Amino acid sequence: MSVASLGMYDHPAQRWANEALWAAIASHLRAAGIDAPDALDRRPVEAVWRDPDLLLAQACGLPLVADPELDLTVVAVPSYAVAGCTPGRHLSRIIVHADDEAANLADLRGMVAAINAPLSNTGANLLRAAFGGIPFSDVKITGSHRASLAAVADGAADVAAIDAVTFAAIARYEPEAVARVRVLAHTVSVPALPFVTARHTPPATRAALRKALAAAAHDPALAEARDALFLADIVSASGQRYGEVARIARETALA
Template sequence: MTAPVASLGMYDHPGQRAANDALWLAIARHLRGAGIAAPDVLDRDRPVEAIWRDPDLLLAQCCGYPLVADPDLALRVIAMPLYALPDGPAGLHYSRILVRADDPAATLASFAGRRAAINAPLSNTGANLLRAAVAQVASPDGFFGATIVTGSHRASIDAVACGQADIAAIDAVTAAVIARDEPAALIALRELARTPTAPNLPFVTARTTPPAIVAALRQALLAAMRDPDLAPARAALLLADIVPASIHRYRRLRRLSP
């Protein structure tokens, strides 16, 4: 790698950026100690989708569904995070299906023909898990009357709150962070249901990253999880631990979609 790139953009809300910076500085320091070049700062100038496709990608976090659904995405899974959510199974996440608090509909089936907001068509938490939830009550094909693409979970929350959409599936980690840091954003919403679960978003590197560097990245992530000085950063990110993982853990996500 001539110009290594790093990103922690999947959970990088304003209240988390300092924590991600601290986490990255510790990881980069560990890598340099092993003789591996690492960028000084995280790449926040490009969309995460562009960063995933950078052949010089050293470390990023990736949505699990495009990892297995996009054949052009050449990534290698390094590890999987565990999050400190009181109602989340270890290693698994889900989405909270949110609607307006004053909407009288009581079931997911009642939203047939209504407007859904998704952050991206290949998002696991925003689109794939929502389809999986709908498939439990009806055929997901054409279930919603319209679907708008907002670009982020945060924007999907606003779309439902202002009436641009009626329903959205919001990543549980994102929802917890917004509830903590921006509670006013959720005042007008309520949880209708929860989606099926899926493996947490993996840490990845370019598929061409040499095995020795992959091993060093795992060690650097583990060291960051054990560093007592990083406890405030981990708390801000809701990070409890990481476990080694491979793409095999994520292949089941294909089966969640029709």
Template sequence: MYDHPAQHAANDRLWGEIARILRARGVADVPDRLDRTRDVHAIWRDPALLFGQACGYPLLADRALSLRVLALPVYDAPACGRATHASLLVARADDGRDSLAAYRGTRAAINDRLSNTGMNLFRATLAPIVGEGTFFADVIQTGAHRASVVAVGAGAADLAAIDGVTYAALDRFEPALTAKLKIVARSPESPTLPFVTAAATSIETVAALRIALDLVMADPGLADARAALFLAGHEPASAAALAPIAAIEATATAAGYPVLA
């Protein structure tokens, strides 16, 4: 999920070591390379998925997804805690509005309606101030956090919620994009994007995957690769760890703001 072109080499190195460990533990049919050819939604639905990362909100909202949660990553980036992260609500740097409430009647950008960081946490941040009716004049769907950043910077939208880890990567690797923005607010925290495998993956392979994660997170020879990805570790987890995401949604709904609009 966090695979900026400048991070490809780091992700490839981590996967190469995970693959080596899995093969050494007798796991068959381990891919040599990460699959960057398919949309993540298609990958999540692949019953042969060995290892991936998923957004927690669709895992709760889309009953067609059948995935097993392996662990929650820990990130060393702004807006991140111990296996938690938040979204940063951003606007153009030259926008004169100085409060979140001042963006009522403007245009919002979201990456996807089933995104936790781009929609669910955005909605939760606004819910206490929305009151009755809608908040935005328009909501555009961009398809990616980076695209939402570009939309805000270019004036096609006025406000967006950007995953804290994604924002950190853009700030490091494409500072010209974030230089056009200002941070207006920070969302509530929620669990980070879990590492997952297909629900049909055998118990033996699940155990091997968890051992591989333990080893690559502790390997000093991979410290630079982890740093390029802002990875500071991981916490073993199950689907139950995603419960706070549903609670965040329920709180916004109870406040009278069930749909980001």
């Protein structure tokens, strides 16, 4: 049985929206004669990316180019209605505690950073790029952007880079959490998290995935779900654009 996941932007308050989006995508795929699962797979995304039965998922750009064990093909790229996120691209917000007096990034050298994962593009790669390396006294691995934000809010870390789309979701659904931090700076923008499939997925299925994603991105019945996900559009794409992520990783010694 094939596997599908929309786990990259899946805040608890957004799960209904991802389920609605997937139901529409799956319906389009079945109409094209493709067997699509009824439910989303909510295992950790790292496990889903490695599943040989992967039909569709959203992936982080850094593992896509830096993890040799991943065997994925990019089929599309989303755009998000979030400040600073231009079509097909996104960035991170560099945050500190609301009471932190830092005026710029230089003031944070020697402090403690929180990252969601070492191979996170928005949480680690772009943070290192913003600082030109590793100027921190310690780096705490939190496991998620929400946990990194909480670490800064609780004083367990001094700085973190939070994916702008995730930050927007937390600001909307957990405003009390965002009130305890402030945005000090922004990272450079990079290609947004791609929609991917297993590399061995047949070309006809890849084409059907692209059509189904595009249809869901413009279906009037999904307007409320797309708003909950900040999703503005989905267009066909290839993996070539993620060479930009690989370049940043090389420059910051992450790859």
